[in-house]
Amino acid sequence: MIRPATAEEIPGLVDIWLRASIRAHPFIPEAFWSSRAEAMAREHLPQAEEVAVLEVEGRVIGFAALNGDHLEALFIDPKVQSYGHGSRLMAHAMAGHERLTLCVYSRNVRAVSFYHRLGFRAVEERVEPLSGESETLMVWER
Numbered sequence: 001m002i003r004p005a006t007a008e009e010i011p012g013l014v015d016i017w018l019r020a021s022i023r024a025h026p027f028i029p030e031a032f033w034s035s036r037a038e039a040m041a042r043e044h045l046p047q048a049e050e051v052a053v054l055e056v057e058g059r060v061i062g063f064a065a066l067n068g069d070h071l072e073a074l075f076i077d078p079k080v081q082s083y084g085h086g087s088r089l090m091a092h093a094m095a096g097h098e099r100l101t102l103c104v105y106s107r108n109v110r111a112v113s114f115y116h117r118l119g120f121r122a123v124e125e126r127v128e129p130l131s132g133e134s135e136t137l138m139v140w141e142r
Helices: 007-024 030-047 085-095 109-117
Strands: 002-004 050-056 059-067 070-076 099-105 121-127 134-141
Touching: 002 085, 007 030, 007 050, 007 059, 007 070, 030 070, 050 085, 059 085, 070 085, 099 109, 109 134
Parallel strands: 070 099
Antiparallel strands: 002 050, 050 059, 059 070, 099 134, 121 134
16 A cells, blocks of 8 residues: 555654665765764655655555655665565656656666666766765656
8 A cells, every 4th residue: 555654654764765775875885874864854754745655564665755746765675675666656656747857876777777667767967965976867757
């Protein structure tokens, strides 16, 4: 089931985000992600216009956060990745929009390929200021 997140679920969402970020970005030190966890819990998730969670058998296993037409975050618990859960969340997000944008670390080849398969195209390469890593701005239009 995909539904809106509750404020009480934010700590669990941050836990998913942290574990998934560390796994997906071995090119960024773990300490970077740990240092960003409080901002994720206190600012990014609470201030997102929409945070949708994917709940399976009573357990939240992933989430998508959007601000308008920009996907800020899509994360699935690493224990249950590669079972189509990210695609389910993206289908939900795409159903409610005519256009979506997102930024993804360019060296996260798995994620870049995932978004390409969903119909996103790369439009700009730039440096993400907090990490200093290259990121790709991608766009999808119905």
